[in-house]
Amino acid sequence: MKRNARCKGNAKKINMKWRFRTVWFFLMSMVVLGALHQAFPRERGPRVEVACPWPPIPVSIDEHVVLAYELHITNFDKVPLTLSKLEVFGDNGAAQAFESLSGDALAPMMLNLGATASAKQPQRIEPGSRAILFMWVALPPDAPTPQRLKHRLVFVSGDAQPAGSTQPTATLEAFPVDVSADAVPVLSSPFREGVWVAGDGPANDSPHRRALLAIDGHVHLPERFASDWVKVGPNGDSHQGTARNEDYWAYGQELLAVADGEVTQIADGMLDNTPHQLPQPVTLDNILGNYIVLCIAPNRYVTYAHLQKGSITVALHQQVRRGNVIARVGNSGQASAPHLHLQVTDRDSALQAEGVPFVFDRFTDFGSGETYELNKHPSIPRTHALPGKDEVLSLSAAR
Numbered sequence: 383m384k385r386n387a388r389c390k391g392n393a394k395k396i397n398m399k400w401r402f403r404t405v406w407f408f409l410m411s412m413v414v415l416g417a418l419h420q421a422f423p424r425e426r427g428p429r430v431e432v433a434c435p436w437p438p439i440p441v442s443i444d445e446h447v448v449l450a451y452e453l454h455i456t457n458f459d460k461v462p463l464t465l466s467k468l469e470v471f472g473d474n475g476a477a478q479a480f481e482s483l484s485g486d487a488l489a490p491m492m493l494n495l496g497a498t499a500s501a502k503q504p505q506r507i508e509p510g511s512r513a514i515l516f517m518w519v520a521l522p523p524d525a526p527t528p529q530r531l532k533h534r535l536v537f538v539s540g541d542a543q544p545a546g547s548t549q550p551t552a553t554l555e556a557f558p559v560d561v562s563a564d565a566v567p568v569l570s571s572p573f574r575e576g577v578w579v580a581g582d583g584p585a586n587d588s589p590h591r592r593a594l595l596a597i598d599g600h601v602h603l604p605e606r607f608a609s610d611w612v613k614v615g616p617n618g619d620s621h622q623g624t625a626r627n628e629d630y631w632a633y634g635q636e637l638l639a640v641a642d643g644e645v646t647q648i649a650d651g652m653l654d655n656t657p658h659q660l661p662q663p664v665t666l667d668n669i670l671g672n673y674i675v676l677c678i679a680p681n682r683y684v685t686y687a688h689l690q691k692g693s694i695t696v697a698l699h700q701q702v703r704r705g706n707v708i709a710r711v712g713n714s715g716q717a718s719a720p721h722l723h724l725q726v727t728d729r730d731s732a733l734q735a736e737g738v739p740f741v742f743d744r745f746t747d748f749g750s751g752e753t754y755e756l757n758k759h760p761s762i763p764r765t766h767a768l769p770g771k772d773e774v775l776s777l778s779a780a781r
Contacts, residue, residue, distance in 0.1 A: 428537045428552035429459040430507075436603070437562040438517075440527045441739035442767045443584055444747075446520040447527060449561060450584070450591075450606060450739070453515040457507040459539070465492070465505045466551070467536040470519055472528035480519050480531075490587060491516050493594075514594070518586035533557040567682050567740045568766060569640035570704055571777030572724060576613050576635070578775060579620075579751045581721065583609035584739075585771035590725075597666070597734050604685075606737030607768065608725035613711075614774065618756035620719070627654055627713050633690070633720035635711045638779060639676060639702040640684055646730050647675035650694050654713040657720075664716050670723075670732055671715020674708060677730065685732040687723035688715050705779060741766045748774040 431454075438449035457463050465488055470481040483491070492504040496511040507513045521527065535554040582588045590605035612620045615631035623629035650672045655661060661668055672689040674696065690712030696702060713720040727735035747762040748754060751772040759774070769775055 428463060428554055430463065430554065431456040431458060432554065432557055434559045436736050437560050439562045439564050439566060439739050441566050442741060443770050444767065449519040451517050451559065453517060454512060455507060455515060456512045457509055460509050461540045462509065463507050463537040463539055465535060466538045469534040471532045473530040473532070480521065493592060516586055516591060527561065529561055531559045531561060533559065567641065567678060567726060568743050569740050570743055571779045572637050572640050572722065573777055574636055574638065574779050577748065578777060579612045579614060580769040580771065580773045580775070581610035581612050583769055583771045583773060588771050595733055602734055602736060604727050604733055604735045604737045605725055607739045608723060608737060609769070611722040611724060624657055627657060627720050630720040632711045633713065636707050637686055637709045637711060637722065639704055639706045639708050641678040641704050643676045643678040643702060645674060645696050645698055645700045645702065646677045646683065648694060648698050649673050651691065652714040653691055655717060657713065658718050660716060660718060666733060669716045671717060672712060673732065675730060675732060676702065681728050682738065683727050683730050685725050685727065687732065688712055688717040688721060739768060741768050742777060744778050745769065746776045748776070
Protein backbone atom coordinates (compact mmCIF):
# COMPACT_ATOMS: atom_id res chain seq x y z
CA MET A 383 0.00 0.00 0.00
CA LYS A 384 2.80 2.42 0.86
CA ARG A 385 4.52 1.60 -2.40
CA ASN A 386 1.35 2.33 -4.32
CA ALA A 387 0.97 5.61 -2.50
CA ARG A 388 4.50 6.60 -3.44
CA CYS A 389 3.80 5.72 -7.11
CA LYS A 390 0.68 7.87 -7.09
CA GLY A 391 2.60 10.73 -5.55
CA ASN A 392 5.33 10.48 -8.19
CA ALA A 393 2.68 10.41 -10.90
CA LYS A 394 1.15 13.64 -9.55
CA LYS A 395 4.58 15.29 -9.59
CA ILE A 396 5.18 14.19 -13.21
CA ASN A 397 1.74 15.49 -14.27
CA MET A 398 2.41 18.82 -12.59
CA LYS A 399 5.78 19.13 -14.32
CA TRP A 400 4.18 18.28 -17.71
CA ARG A 401 1.45 20.85 -17.19
CA PHE A 402 4.01 23.46 -16.20
CA ARG A 403 6.13 22.75 -19.28
CA THR A 404 3.03 22.89 -21.52
CA VAL A 405 1.94 26.25 -20.10
CA TRP A 406 5.51 27.57 -20.36
CA PHE A 407 5.77 26.44 -23.99
CA PHE A 408 2.44 28.07 -24.83
CA LEU A 409 3.42 31.35 -23.20
CA MET A 410 6.80 31.39 -24.95
CA SER A 411 5.07 30.65 -28.27
CA MET A 412 2.76 33.61 -27.77
CA VAL A 413 5.74 35.84 -26.99
CA VAL A 414 7.56 34.68 -30.16
CA LEU A 415 4.45 35.13 -32.31
CA GLY A 416 3.91 38.56 -30.84
CA ALA A 417 7.49 39.52 -31.63
CA LEU A 418 7.08 38.24 -35.21
CA HIS A 419 3.87 40.24 -35.58
CA GLN A 420 5.68 43.38 -34.46
CA ALA A 421 8.52 42.66 -36.88
CA PHE A 422 6.24 41.75 -39.85
CA PRO A 423 2.96 43.66 -39.43
CA ARG A 424 0.27 42.96 -42.03
CA GLU A 425 -2.72 45.21 -42.49
CA ARG A 426 -6.10 43.73 -43.21
CA GLY A 427 -6.38 45.54 -46.53
CA PRO A 428 -9.57 46.67 -48.27
CA ARG A 429 -12.71 44.61 -47.68
CA VAL A 430 -13.29 43.87 -51.34
CA GLU A 431 -13.53 40.90 -53.64
CA VAL A 432 -11.67 41.33 -56.92
CA ALA A 433 -12.22 38.82 -59.72
CA CYS A 434 -11.01 38.56 -63.30
CA PRO A 435 -13.65 36.39 -65.03
CA TRP A 436 -11.77 36.08 -68.32
CA PRO A 437 -7.94 36.04 -68.67
CA PRO A 438 -6.49 38.35 -71.33
CA ILE A 439 -5.15 36.96 -74.61
CA PRO A 440 -2.41 39.13 -76.15
CA VAL A 441 -3.32 40.59 -79.55
CA SER A 442 -1.68 43.07 -81.91
CA ILE A 443 -3.83 46.16 -82.46
CA ASP A 444 -2.18 48.68 -84.75
CA GLU A 445 1.39 48.95 -83.42
CA HIS A 446 0.90 47.58 -79.90
CA VAL A 447 0.35 44.26 -78.20
CA VAL A 448 -2.79 44.78 -76.09
CA LEU A 449 -4.16 42.91 -73.07
CA ALA A 450 -7.91 43.53 -72.67
CA TYR A 451 -9.71 42.17 -69.59
CA GLU A 452 -11.99 43.20 -66.73
CA LEU A 453 -11.66 43.37 -62.97
CA HIS A 454 -14.94 42.98 -61.05
CA ILE A 455 -14.67 44.75 -57.68
CA THR A 456 -17.30 44.13 -54.98
CA ASN A 457 -17.37 46.24 -51.81
CA PHE A 458 -17.90 44.09 -48.69
CA ASP A 459 -17.29 46.99 -46.31
CA LYS A 460 -19.92 49.01 -44.44
CA VAL A 461 -18.67 52.30 -45.87
CA PRO A 462 -18.09 53.51 -49.44
CA LEU A 463 -14.73 52.73 -51.02
CA THR A 464 -13.27 54.96 -53.72
CA LEU A 465 -10.59 53.59 -56.02
CA SER A 466 -7.92 56.28 -55.95
CA LYS A 467 -4.99 54.59 -57.69
CA LEU A 468 -4.29 51.60 -59.95
CA GLU A 469 -0.94 50.20 -61.02
CA VAL A 470 -0.26 47.23 -63.31
CA PHE A 471 3.07 45.40 -63.31
CA GLY A 472 4.51 42.51 -65.29
CA ASP A 473 5.94 39.29 -63.90
CA ASN A 474 9.59 40.16 -64.46
CA GLY A 475 9.94 42.03 -61.19
CA ALA A 476 10.50 45.38 -62.88
CA ALA A 477 9.65 48.40 -60.81
CA GLN A 478 8.25 50.27 -63.81
CA ALA A 479 4.47 49.84 -64.10
CA PHE A 480 2.79 49.14 -67.43
CA GLU A 481 -0.07 51.35 -66.25
CA SER A 482 -0.30 53.86 -63.41
CA LEU A 483 -3.55 55.79 -63.10
CA SER A 484 -5.09 57.82 -60.32
CA GLY A 485 -7.97 60.14 -59.57
CA ASP A 486 -10.22 61.21 -62.41
CA ALA A 487 -8.14 59.27 -64.96
CA LEU A 488 -9.77 56.10 -63.61
CA ALA A 489 -13.33 57.27 -64.26
CA PRO A 490 -13.49 56.43 -68.03
CA MET A 491 -12.35 52.86 -67.26
CA MET A 492 -15.03 52.09 -64.67
CA LEU A 493 -18.68 51.03 -64.77
CA ASN A 494 -20.40 51.23 -61.41
CA LEU A 495 -23.39 48.91 -61.00
CA GLY A 496 -26.37 49.26 -58.70
CA ALA A 497 -29.17 51.72 -57.98
CA THR A 498 -26.92 53.92 -55.83
CA ALA A 499 -24.14 54.14 -58.42
CA SER A 500 -22.90 57.61 -59.27
CA ALA A 501 -22.37 58.42 -62.94
CA LYS A 502 -20.32 61.45 -61.94
CA GLN A 503 -17.99 59.44 -59.69
CA PRO A 504 -17.77 55.85 -60.95
CA GLN A 505 -14.66 55.24 -58.82
CA ARG A 506 -16.86 55.32 -55.70
CA ILE A 507 -18.22 51.87 -54.82
CA GLU A 508 -21.06 51.83 -52.31
CA PRO A 509 -21.33 49.07 -49.66
CA GLY A 510 -22.63 45.88 -51.25
CA SER A 511 -22.15 47.25 -54.78
CA ARG A 512 -19.95 46.15 -57.66
CA ALA A 513 -17.84 48.12 -60.08
CA ILE A 514 -16.22 46.82 -63.25
CA LEU A 515 -12.81 48.08 -64.21
CA PHE A 516 -12.22 47.76 -67.95
CA MET A 517 -8.52 47.13 -68.43
CA TRP A 518 -6.69 47.91 -71.68
CA VAL A 519 -2.96 47.43 -71.21
CA ALA A 520 -0.89 48.38 -74.27
CA LEU A 521 2.57 46.91 -73.77
CA PRO A 522 5.60 49.09 -74.51
CA PRO A 523 7.24 48.47 -77.90
CA ASP A 524 9.55 45.43 -77.90
CA ALA A 525 8.52 44.53 -74.34
CA PRO A 526 8.17 40.78 -73.71
CA THR A 527 4.62 39.61 -73.13
CA PRO A 528 4.24 38.74 -69.44
CA GLN A 529 2.82 35.43 -68.28
CA ARG A 530 1.12 37.14 -65.35
CA LEU A 531 0.07 40.66 -64.42
CA LYS A 532 0.11 42.05 -60.90
CA HIS A 533 -2.10 44.88 -59.71
CA ARG A 534 -1.93 47.38 -56.88
CA LEU A 535 -5.27 48.98 -56.04
CA VAL A 536 -5.52 51.78 -53.48
CA PHE A 537 -8.92 52.60 -51.98
CA VAL A 538 -10.01 55.59 -49.93
CA SER A 539 -12.46 54.58 -47.20
CA GLY A 540 -15.58 56.47 -46.19
CA ASP A 541 -17.34 59.62 -47.30
CA ALA A 542 -15.55 62.74 -48.45
CA GLN A 543 -13.91 64.71 -45.65
CA PRO A 544 -13.38 68.48 -45.32
CA ALA A 545 -10.49 69.94 -47.29
CA GLY A 546 -7.17 69.42 -45.58
CA SER A 547 -8.20 66.34 -43.65
CA THR A 548 -6.71 62.90 -44.29
CA GLN A 549 -8.92 59.97 -45.19
CA PRO A 550 -7.95 56.39 -44.37
CA THR A 551 -6.69 54.28 -47.27
CA ALA A 552 -6.35 50.56 -47.83
CA THR A 553 -4.22 48.85 -50.47
CA LEU A 554 -4.64 45.54 -52.25
CA GLU A 555 -1.12 44.47 -53.17
CA ALA A 556 -0.02 42.34 -56.13
CA PHE A 557 -3.44 41.01 -57.13
CA PRO A 558 -2.49 38.48 -59.87
CA VAL A 559 -4.07 37.91 -63.28
CA ASP A 560 -2.70 35.17 -65.53
CA VAL A 561 -2.14 35.96 -69.20
CA SER A 562 -3.58 33.32 -71.52
CA ALA A 563 -1.32 31.46 -73.93
CA ASP A 564 -4.21 30.66 -76.31
CA ALA A 565 -3.47 31.13 -80.00
CA VAL A 566 -5.18 34.02 -81.80
CA PRO A 567 -7.09 32.98 -84.96
CA VAL A 568 -5.79 34.43 -88.23
CA LEU A 569 -8.69 35.41 -90.51
CA SER A 570 -8.90 36.55 -94.08
CA SER A 571 -11.21 39.29 -95.31
CA PRO A 572 -14.99 38.80 -95.07
CA PHE A 573 -15.29 41.03 -98.17
CA ARG A 574 -14.10 40.69 -101.76
CA GLU A 575 -12.88 44.26 -102.05
CA GLY A 576 -13.44 47.86 -101.09
CA VAL A 577 -12.68 50.33 -98.34
CA TRP A 578 -14.30 49.60 -94.98
CA VAL A 579 -14.53 51.19 -91.54
CA ALA A 580 -14.19 49.07 -88.39
CA GLY A 581 -17.04 50.94 -86.70
CA ASP A 582 -16.86 50.92 -82.89
CA GLY A 583 -14.03 48.42 -83.21
CA PRO A 584 -11.61 47.31 -80.49
CA ALA A 585 -10.82 50.10 -78.02
CA ASN A 586 -11.41 50.56 -74.32
CA ASP A 587 -14.14 53.15 -74.89
CA SER A 588 -15.94 51.28 -77.67
CA PRO A 589 -19.64 50.49 -77.06
CA HIS A 590 -18.89 46.87 -77.97
CA ARG A 591 -16.26 46.78 -75.22
CA ARG A 592 -18.88 47.65 -72.58
CA ALA A 593 -21.74 45.45 -73.89
CA LEU A 594 -22.17 43.21 -70.84
CA LEU A 595 -25.00 40.68 -71.02
CA ALA A 596 -26.52 38.98 -67.95
CA ILE A 597 -28.28 35.83 -69.20
CA ASP A 598 -29.33 32.71 -67.28
CA GLY A 599 -27.37 33.63 -64.16
CA HIS A 600 -24.08 34.48 -65.87
CA VAL A 601 -22.50 37.69 -67.16
CA HIS A 602 -20.86 37.58 -70.60
CA LEU A 603 -19.01 40.01 -72.84
CA PRO A 604 -19.25 38.48 -76.33
CA GLU A 605 -18.50 41.72 -78.21
CA ARG A 606 -15.17 42.40 -76.49
CA PHE A 607 -13.34 42.63 -79.87
CA ALA A 608 -16.29 43.10 -82.24
CA SER A 609 -16.61 45.65 -85.06
CA ASP A 610 -19.47 46.97 -87.17
CA TRP A 611 -18.13 47.02 -90.72
CA VAL A 612 -19.38 49.88 -92.90
CA LYS A 613 -18.34 50.32 -96.52
CA VAL A 614 -16.95 53.63 -97.79
CA GLY A 615 -18.02 54.47 -101.34
CA PRO A 616 -16.42 56.53 -104.12
CA ASN A 617 -17.93 59.66 -102.58
CA GLY A 618 -15.98 59.10 -99.37
CA ASP A 619 -19.14 58.38 -97.39
CA SER A 620 -21.15 55.32 -96.29
CA HIS A 621 -24.12 56.21 -98.50
CA GLN A 622 -25.37 58.43 -101.29
CA GLY A 623 -28.79 58.95 -99.74
CA THR A 624 -30.49 57.97 -96.48
CA ALA A 625 -33.98 56.82 -97.35
CA ARG A 626 -33.34 53.26 -98.58
CA ASN A 627 -31.03 50.40 -97.70
CA GLU A 628 -29.92 50.39 -101.34
CA ASP A 629 -28.46 53.86 -100.81
CA TYR A 630 -25.74 52.38 -98.59
CA TRP A 631 -22.61 51.05 -100.26
CA ALA A 632 -22.44 48.06 -97.89
CA TYR A 633 -25.96 46.79 -98.56
CA GLY A 634 -26.02 43.54 -100.53
CA GLN A 635 -22.23 43.11 -100.56
CA GLU A 636 -21.11 39.47 -100.65
CA LEU A 637 -19.73 38.02 -97.42
CA LEU A 638 -16.96 35.44 -97.44
CA ALA A 639 -15.93 32.74 -95.00
CA VAL A 640 -12.96 34.13 -93.08
CA ALA A 641 -11.53 30.63 -92.47
CA ASP A 642 -12.26 26.98 -93.11
CA GLY A 643 -14.97 25.71 -90.80
CA GLU A 644 -18.43 24.32 -90.14
CA VAL A 645 -21.71 26.21 -90.04
CA THR A 646 -23.13 25.64 -86.53
CA GLN A 647 -26.02 28.16 -86.43
CA ILE A 648 -28.24 29.90 -88.97
CA ALA A 649 -31.12 32.34 -88.52
CA ASP A 650 -32.96 33.79 -91.52
CA GLY A 651 -36.33 35.29 -92.40
CA MET A 652 -36.16 38.63 -90.57
CA LEU A 653 -36.97 41.69 -92.67
CA ASP A 654 -34.34 44.38 -93.20
CA ASN A 655 -35.04 47.56 -91.25
CA THR A 656 -35.74 50.92 -92.78
CA PRO A 657 -32.56 52.97 -92.21
CA HIS A 658 -32.50 54.67 -88.78
CA GLN A 659 -35.46 52.62 -87.52
CA LEU A 660 -34.89 49.70 -85.12
CA PRO A 661 -37.31 46.80 -84.57
CA GLN A 662 -39.57 47.30 -81.57
CA PRO A 663 -38.91 45.90 -79.10
CA VAL A 664 -35.28 44.75 -79.40
CA THR A 665 -34.99 41.38 -77.67
CA LEU A 666 -32.44 38.58 -77.34
CA ASP A 667 -34.35 36.79 -80.11
CA ASN A 668 -34.08 39.56 -82.71
CA ILE A 669 -31.01 41.57 -81.67
CA LEU A 670 -28.72 39.79 -84.16
CA GLY A 671 -31.17 39.85 -87.04
CA ASN A 672 -30.34 37.21 -89.62
CA TYR A 673 -27.01 35.61 -88.74
CA ILE A 674 -24.52 32.79 -89.24
CA VAL A 675 -22.16 31.19 -86.71
CA LEU A 676 -19.13 29.44 -88.13
CA CYS A 677 -16.84 27.15 -86.08
CA ILE A 678 -13.27 27.71 -87.29
CA ALA A 679 -11.30 25.94 -84.51
CA PRO A 680 -11.94 24.27 -81.15
CA ASN A 681 -13.71 26.85 -78.95
CA ARG A 682 -13.52 29.52 -81.64
CA TYR A 683 -16.72 30.68 -83.38
CA VAL A 684 -17.21 33.55 -85.84
CA THR A 685 -20.57 35.36 -85.87
CA TYR A 686 -21.83 37.30 -88.91
CA ALA A 687 -24.88 39.36 -87.88
CA HIS A 688 -27.48 41.73 -89.46
CA LEU A 689 -27.52 39.80 -92.75
CA GLN A 690 -29.86 40.47 -95.65
CA LYS A 691 -33.04 38.41 -95.57
CA GLY A 692 -32.86 35.38 -97.84
CA SER A 693 -29.20 35.92 -98.74
CA ILE A 694 -27.68 33.03 -96.75
CA THR A 695 -26.22 30.47 -99.16
CA VAL A 696 -24.99 27.82 -96.71
CA ALA A 697 -26.77 25.12 -94.72
CA LEU A 698 -26.50 24.00 -91.11
CA HIS A 699 -23.43 21.77 -90.52
CA GLN A 700 -22.09 22.52 -93.97
CA GLN A 701 -18.31 22.59 -94.30
CA VAL A 702 -17.05 25.80 -95.90
CA ARG A 703 -13.71 26.86 -97.24
CA ARG A 704 -11.97 30.16 -96.66
CA GLY A 705 -13.25 32.63 -99.26
CA ASN A 706 -16.57 30.87 -99.98
CA VAL A 707 -19.58 33.19 -100.35
CA ILE A 708 -21.94 32.57 -97.40
CA ALA A 709 -24.37 35.55 -97.34
CA ARG A 710 -24.81 39.27 -98.04
CA VAL A 711 -24.67 42.41 -95.87
CA GLY A 712 -28.11 43.48 -94.64
CA ASN A 713 -29.83 45.70 -92.09
CA SER A 714 -31.74 43.26 -89.87
CA GLY A 715 -31.93 43.09 -86.08
CA GLN A 716 -30.50 45.86 -83.92
CA ALA A 717 -29.11 47.81 -86.85
CA SER A 718 -29.95 51.33 -87.94
CA ALA A 719 -28.07 51.12 -91.25
CA PRO A 720 -26.60 48.33 -93.40
CA HIS A 721 -23.38 46.89 -91.96
CA LEU A 722 -21.76 43.63 -90.89
CA HIS A 723 -21.33 42.88 -87.19
CA LEU A 724 -18.36 40.50 -86.91
CA GLN A 725 -17.06 38.89 -83.72
CA VAL A 726 -15.25 35.78 -82.49
CA THR A 727 -16.32 33.98 -79.31
CA ASP A 728 -15.18 31.00 -77.25
CA ARG A 729 -18.53 29.15 -77.40
CA ASP A 730 -21.15 28.30 -80.00
CA SER A 731 -23.22 31.33 -79.09
CA ALA A 732 -23.24 34.94 -80.20
CA LEU A 733 -24.55 36.15 -76.82
CA GLN A 734 -23.74 33.62 -74.07
CA ALA A 735 -20.01 33.51 -74.68
CA GLU A 736 -16.81 35.48 -74.20
CA GLY A 737 -15.43 37.59 -77.01
CA VAL A 738 -11.90 36.57 -77.98
CA PRO A 739 -9.36 38.43 -80.11
CA PHE A 740 -8.44 37.60 -83.68
CA VAL A 741 -6.25 39.12 -86.38
CA PHE A 742 -6.47 39.53 -90.14
CA ASP A 743 -3.73 38.01 -92.24
CA ARG A 744 -3.14 41.31 -94.04
CA PHE A 745 -4.74 44.68 -94.72
CA THR A 746 -3.85 48.25 -95.65
CA ASP A 747 -4.47 50.82 -92.93
CA PHE A 748 -5.80 54.20 -94.10
CA GLY A 749 -5.92 55.76 -90.64
CA SER A 750 -8.77 56.90 -88.42
CA GLY A 751 -12.26 57.51 -89.76
CA GLU A 752 -12.21 60.88 -88.00
CA THR A 753 -9.43 62.17 -90.26
CA TYR A 754 -9.95 60.04 -93.38
CA GLU A 755 -10.09 61.87 -96.71
CA LEU A 756 -10.79 60.05 -99.94
CA ASN A 757 -7.63 61.19 -101.74
CA LYS A 758 -5.46 62.11 -98.76
CA HIS A 759 -4.68 59.47 -96.18
CA PRO A 760 -1.86 57.24 -94.94
CA SER A 761 -1.41 53.82 -96.48
CA ILE A 762 0.25 51.43 -94.04
CA PRO A 763 0.46 47.70 -94.81
CA ARG A 764 -0.19 45.51 -91.75
CA THR A 765 -0.05 41.76 -91.21
CA HIS A 766 -1.46 39.62 -88.40
CA ALA A 767 -3.07 42.59 -86.68
CA LEU A 768 -6.55 43.64 -85.56
CA PRO A 769 -7.88 47.02 -86.74
CA GLY A 770 -8.79 49.41 -83.94
CA LYS A 771 -11.85 51.55 -83.35
CA ASP A 772 -13.18 53.38 -86.45
CA GLU A 773 -10.09 52.49 -88.47
CA VAL A 774 -10.44 52.79 -92.25
CA LEU A 775 -8.79 50.04 -94.25
CA SER A 776 -8.75 47.85 -97.30
CA LEU A 777 -8.91 44.14 -96.51
CA SER A 778 -7.47 41.47 -98.79
CA ALA A 779 -9.69 38.52 -99.71
CA ALA A 780 -8.39 34.96 -99.51
CA ARG A 781 -6.20 33.94 -102.43
